[in-house]
Amino acid sequence: MSNSQKITPFLWYDGQAEEAMNHYVSIFKNGKILGVNRAGDQVLSGTFEIEGQRFMALNGGPKYAFTPAVSFFVDCETQEEVDELWEKLSAGGGEPGRCGWLKDKFGVSWQIIPAALGQCLSDPDPERAGRALNAMLQMNKIDISALKKAADGS
Structure with a gap:
């Protein structure tokens, strides 16, 4: 999936990436999940879009807030x-x-x-x-x- 957006905000979560993506796309009228990367039943990362802005979400662990x-x-x-x-x-x-x-x-x-x-x-x-x-x-x-x-x- 090609991205015409040169800079994409990348958000680091402690296990809540999928929940966060679903939350944001449910709030904004123009929101959609673009893709989810899993390892077994665990979400590693995902890409979503709200109001034309693409974001990436990562389950990176508790190191950063x-x-x-x-x-x-x-x-x-x-x-x-x-x-x-x-x-x-x-x-x-x-x-x-x-x-x-x-x-x-x-x-x-x-x-x-x-x-x-x-x-x-x-x-x-x-x-x-x-x-x-x-x-x-x-x-x-x-x-x-x-x-x-x-x-x-x-």
């Missing part, structure tokens, strides 16, 4: 999309973080960010942008309505 130093930024259009992805990615033992960040149940960090956040933070009026920034710094999951109200000063 995920950290927030690497995260996946998800650009969302609506509050409904933010809410759905936030709920599904943090389910089952995930941890909500600040400013749109969360860790999923595998320890992978995600940023669930509505396009409205960038628009508010780059407002040409520095006072509006500052109010939006201050509101965002108080949030876990980004609330577009509250962000816009803060920018407006209401």
